Amino acid sequence: MLTAPLPSQIDIRKLVVKGAEISANPPISSLPRIEDLLAEGDSGKDSEIAVKLEFYIDDERKRRVDGKITGTVNMTCQRCLEPMPVPIDVQFELGIVWSEEDAERLPKTLEPLIVGEELVDLADIVSEELILSLPYVNYHPAADCKQDVGYSSVDPEAAEAVAKADADNEKDNPFHVLEQLKFDK
Numbered sequence: 326m327l328t329a330p331l332p333s334q335i336d337i338r339k340l341v342v343k344g345a346e347i348s349a350n351p352p353i354s355s356l357p358r359i360e361d362l363l364a365e366g367d368s369g370k371d372s373e374i375a376v377k378l379e380f381y382i383d384d385e386r387k388r389r390v391d392g393k394i395t396g397t398v399n400m401t402c403q404r405c406l407e408p409m410p411v412p413i414d415v416q417f418e419l420g421i422v423w424s425e426e427d428a429e430r431l432p433k434t435l436e437p438l439i440v441g442e443e444l445v446d447l448a449d450i451v452s453e454e455l456i457l458s459l460p461y462v463n464y465h466p467a468a469d470c471k472q473d474v475g476y477s478s479v480d481p482e483a484a485e486a487v488a489k490a491d492a493d494n495e496k497d498n499p500f501h502v503l504e505q506l507k508f509d510k
């Protein structure tokens with residue numbers, strides 16, 4: 326894949342006025358803070374992402390950036406500690422605003438992107454969205470994992486870590502809360 330870093334130090338409002346569209350395959354190493362999250366030693370060489378950004382003014386005169394990130398990144402399986410591919414398919418809708426105050430006036434469907442007079446690096450924006458979307462913990466499917474799945478349930482420390490990770494994952498699940506309510510009765 327042909328890769329090139331995303332444009333840096335741009336006037337984002339100019340891109341909006343122009344109605345610009347940017348499609349790129351940025352190298353992982355050009356995205357701040359992403360490499361640290363990937364499988365150790367991979368340094369992004371087996372990870373590939375494609376980015377599409379659309380800059381425009383919408384019907385309500387809001388300055389918008391709609392984005393899509395797709396591809397695969399290599400993360401570490403928390404059970405066997407071997408790398409595993411994690412598919413990426415993220416979409417986001419940003420509303421460009423000058424201040425926190427303006428941000429509060431945005432419709433809930435838009436994520437505020439607060440930009441003052443300064444120029445911005447698109448890699449920062451993409452990196453931020455990618456980090457938000459990456460799963461906190463990853464496991465191979467049981468059949469593919471180098472670590473015998475049964476083993477982790479008898480190793481108290483590993484079992485505890487897995488249970489905690491599962492609990493973290495389920496925190497936001499409303500059904501889980503219902504289950505607990507039933508259980509409490």
Ligand SMILES: [Zn+2]
Binds near residue numbers: 402
């Ligand atoms: Zn594994």
